[in-house]
Amino acid sequence: MTSSMTLDQFDILALRREFPILSQPMNGKTLAFLDSAASSQKPRRVIDCLEDYYRRYNANVHRGVYRLSEEATFAFERARGKVARFINARSQREVVFVRNTTEAINLVARSWGDVNLREGDRILLSVMEHHSNLVPWQMLAQRTGAKLEFLSLDGEGRLVLDHLDAQLQGVRLVALTQQSNVLGTINPVAEIARRAHAAGALILVDGAQSVPHMPVDVQALDIDFLAFSGHKMCAPTGIGVLWGRRALLEQMPPFLGGGSMIKVVSLHESSYADVPARFEAGTPAIAEAIALGEAVDFLQEVGMARIYAHERELLGYAIDRLAGVEGLTIYGPQTTEMRGGALSFTLEDVHPHDVAAALDSEGIAVRAGHHCTQPLHAHLNVPATTRASFYLYNTAEEVDRLVAALDKARNLFG
Amino acid sequence: MDDLYRELILEHYKHPHNHGRLEHPDISAEEHNPLCGDRIRLDLRIEHDVITDVRFDGRGCAISQASASMLTDELIGMPVEEAKRFSKERLLDLIGIPLEHNPVRIKCALLALKTLKAGLYGVGHAPDDDDL
Numbered sequence: 183m184t185s186s187m188t189l190d191q192f193d194i195l196a197l198r199r200e201f202p203i204l205s206q207p208m209n210g211k212t213l214a215f216l217d218s219a220a221s222s223q224k225p226r227r228v229i230d231c232l233e234d235y236y237r238r239y240n241a242n243v244h245r246g247v248y249r250l251s252e253e254a255t256f257a258f259e260r261a262r263g264k265v266a267r268f269i270n271a272r273s274q275r276e277v278v279f280v281r282n283t284t285e286a287i288n289l290v291a292r293s294w295g296d297v298n299l300r301e302g303d304r305i306l307l308s309v310m311e312h313h314s315n316l317v318p319w320q321m322l323a324q325r326t327g328a329k330l331e332f333l334s335l336d337g338e339g340r341l342v343l344d345h346l347d348a349q350l351q352g353v354r355l356v357a358l359t360q361q362s363n364v365l366g367t368i369n370p371v372a373e374i375a376r377r378a379h380a381a382g383a384l385i386l387v388d389g390a391q392s393v394p395h396m397p398v399d400v401q402a403l404d405i406d407f408l409a410f411s412g413h414k415m416c417a418p419t420g421i422g423v424l425w426g427r428r429a430l431l432e433q434m435p436p437f438l439g440g441g442s443m444i445k446v447v448s449l450h451e452s453s454y455a456d457v458p459a460r461f462e463a464g465t466p467a468i469a470e471a472i473a474l475g476e477a478v479d480f481l482q483e484v485g486m487a488r489i490y491a492h493e494r495e496l497l498g499y500a501i502d503r504l505a506g507v508e509g510l511t512i513y514g515p516q517t518t519e520m521r522g523g524a525l526s527f528t529l530e531d532v533h534p535h536d537v538a539a540a541l542d543s544e545g546i547a548v549r550a551g552h553h554c555t556q557p558l559h560a561h562l563n564v565p566a567t568t569r570a571s572f573y574l575y576n577t578a579e580e581v582d583r584l585v586a587a588l589d590k591a592r593n594l595f596g
Numbered sequence: 597m598d599d600l601y602r603e604l605i606l607e608h609y610k611h612p613h614n615h616g617r618l619e620h621p622d623i624s625a626e627e628h629n630p631l632c633g634d635r636i637r638l639d640l641r642i643e644h645d646v647i648t649d650v651r652f653d654g655r656g657c658a659i660s661q662a663s664a665s666m667l668t669d670e671l672i673g674m675p676v677e678e679a680k681r682f683s684k685e686r687l688l689d690l691i692g693i694p695l696e697h698n699p700v701r702i703k704c705a706l707l708a709l710k711t712l713k714a715g716l717y718g719v720g721h722a723p724d725d726d727d728l
Contacts, residue, residue: 533657535632535704539601551632565633565655594601595609595658 192492197484198575200225211545214580219363219391219524219571220549221413224477228416231476235469243468244442244459258468261475262458268478269408270399271425278424278431278458279471283390284314286409286424287357289461290386291318293434295355301327304353306383308333308341308369309561310362313554315388315409319357328354335561339365339514346374350381358385360392364553364569365514366497366524368392372403379404384430390414394573395493395522397486400425412470417477421470424461431457438463481574489574493523496572500525500581507588509596513562523572526553529588532595534568540591541568546584601658602693608662613669616651625715626654629707631700634660638668638711645676652711657704659691664708666690671712680716684709684728 198204201223206213215223235257241250243258259274266274280286299305305319309332323330331349334342339362350356356378361368371387378385386407392398393408394415400408407430412421426434436443436454440463445453454460481489498518504510509530515521529537538550549569552559559565570584618624621639628635634656641649650668654661667687671679687709688695688702695702709728 533632533634533655533660535657535659535701536601539657539701559633565635594606 192488194492194575194577198577200227200480201575202226202229204575208545208547209543214544214546214576214583216570216572216576216580216584217547217549218394218414218573218576219553219569221419222394222416222573223575224416224418225480227480228418228473228477231473232418232469235472240469242465254468257472257475258466261471261478264475264478265423266425268482269393269425270401272401273428275457276425276428276431278426278461279466280422280424280461281420281467282411282413282422283388283409284318284422286407286422287315287386287388288318289424289437290407290409290426291322293437293461294430295319295322295328296325297435299326299328299354302352303328304331305329306331306333306349306353306356306358306378308358309335310339310341310365310367310555310558311357311359312363312388312390313556314390315357315359316557333358335365338516339367340520341367341369341374343370343374346377347381350378350383353378353381353383356383356385357388359388359390360398361395361522361524362514362558363391363524364526364555364558364567366522366526367514368396368520368522370520371405375403375405391522391524394481396490406430412474412477415474415477416480417474418467418470420467421474423474428457431461434461436460436463440464442466484574492574493572493576494518496576496578496581497521497523497525499578500570500572500584503581503585504588507585507592509592510588513564513567523576524569525571526567526569528564528567529592530596532591534566536595537568537588537591540594541584541587544583544587544590546580546587548584604692605658605662608665609658612652612661612665614650614652614665614672616653618649618651621651623715625711627707627711627714629656629660629703631703632657634704634707636660636664636707636711638664638708638715640671640715642676647671647674647676647679652708656707657701659693659695659701660704660707663687663691663705664711667708667712676716679712682709682712 203223239250239253241254243255262277263274266277360371375385384406387405389408389410393410408425413419443455443460443463511528513526534550551566618639622642623640626637636654639651650671652664
């Protein structure tokens with residue numbers, strides 16, 4: 183596997199030029215950004231889109247009867263439509279704009295959860311969940327008396343599903359990540375959704391690590407809720423999405439109260455707006471939502487299937503090369519099968535902070551720590567890992583630099 | 597890199613001083629840095645209000661472990677009252693690397709001092725970094 187193979191299918195150098203930040207020097211080297219699982223870089227057209235809004239048509243949405251406000255409202259709602267088509271929602275009314283994945287999950291836990299769960303009801307999660315898909319359910323369990331259950335992992339970091347049907351007894355909701363932010367494991371969401379529905383449970387999917395990296399079709403997966411963040415998919419921070427089946431959203435009470443989410447307000451009571459406005463109290467992140475629409479256009483022009491294929495090829499190359507680094511252990515699946523481009527590893531007993539600092543001095547940005555998955559790290563029996571993660575703009579040459587810098591770090595600290 | 601990991605840090609990291617545990621310590625304290633999973637335990641022997649022996653163990657990055665090693669060298673023979681006033685500036689001077697503008701790594705560097713203060717002032721009184 184070589185970098186030229188990638189270049190034939192995917193003009194990676196032209197693509198990289200779309201991202202202004204990637205051409206800047208870092209500690210005297212070219213920046214190798216291998217932390218897109220935390221937050222992706224932004225293409226020029228998304229940055230320009232933000233500026234264009236503020237320079238040309240900045241105004242609040244859904245309010246003014248003047249030209250600027252109409253233009254802003256049109257662009258905001260058009261972005262909602264783009265997002266709906268991107269995930270193949272049946273209607274753009276199913277797309278609720280929120281701040282991020284965390285807020286989307288909290289919205290469901292507060293709104294759907296408080297109304298529907300009773301003492302003794304069960305919520306099924308997994309050991310690999312990010313804190314954002316764990317803590318809101320712990321809080322819900324404390325409020326309602328519901329119980330949390332967990333799918334365990336096998337030695338390769340895949341879900342153990344042998345007893346799924348039995349584990350689904352009495353479960354009202356399955357909340358599961360589609361792709362682990364640490365192990366890279368891609369979970370068989372469609373299969374789990376089918377079995378969850380057969381057991382009378384709903385399924386919420388944390389798409390923070392999957393929606394940016396692969397085609398995700400909510401109808402094909404046949405799921406009930408999908409949460410994801412804009413900033414991990416070339417869009418700005420501060421904008422994220424909760425997608426939910428319209429019939430479910432329409433039965434759910436508001437999450438936050440305030441402007442925009444009402445029909446009629448009197449001093450002692452109010453009636454609430456239809457979805458999705460019911461869940462969008464207050465002035466939304468207008469520029470960011472419009473820029474998310476621009477990011478979706480960009481990703482679709484490159485092609486989600488091509489992005490997935492590119493990252494998979496890079497991942498295969500990285501797994502092969504890292505296997506040659508003495509003392510390095512990769513967590514999660516050891517092949518590219520049902521695996522995404524988040525590669526967490528330890529290097530002998532060198533602390534991940536030291537590994538990351540050594541890589542930083544070579545201009546390579548990676549993440550070190552528990553990656554907001556303390557229970558998963560307890561399961562893996564390591565306090566912390568170093569994580570390299572890939573996106574559409576990463577190259578085989580960057581993997582080579584990573585490997586060389588790791589060898590250097592091992593010699594320094596070993 | 598050279599700034600962050602000068603020779604002295606690596607030397608203390610690879611060959612830590614006063615490493616291990618004391619039998620029947622007079623004071624024992626343990627602190628964690630939840631951000632990165634670093635952990636330091638400090639055992640102190642105190643005779644007539646003077647620290648006569650110290651051991652530390654734990655796990656963490658080179659900076660957290662080297663800083664603990666350097667701190668223990670300072671503590672042996674130090675009056676408890678002086679140890680209570682041991683400032684973060686004094687420890688950072690010992691470490692001798694520029695961490696003032698590195699909010700993540702400064703927590704690693706100060707973990708041992710935080711453990712010391714928690715031990716000397718009593719359980720449940722671990723100070724914030726700003727109060728060290």
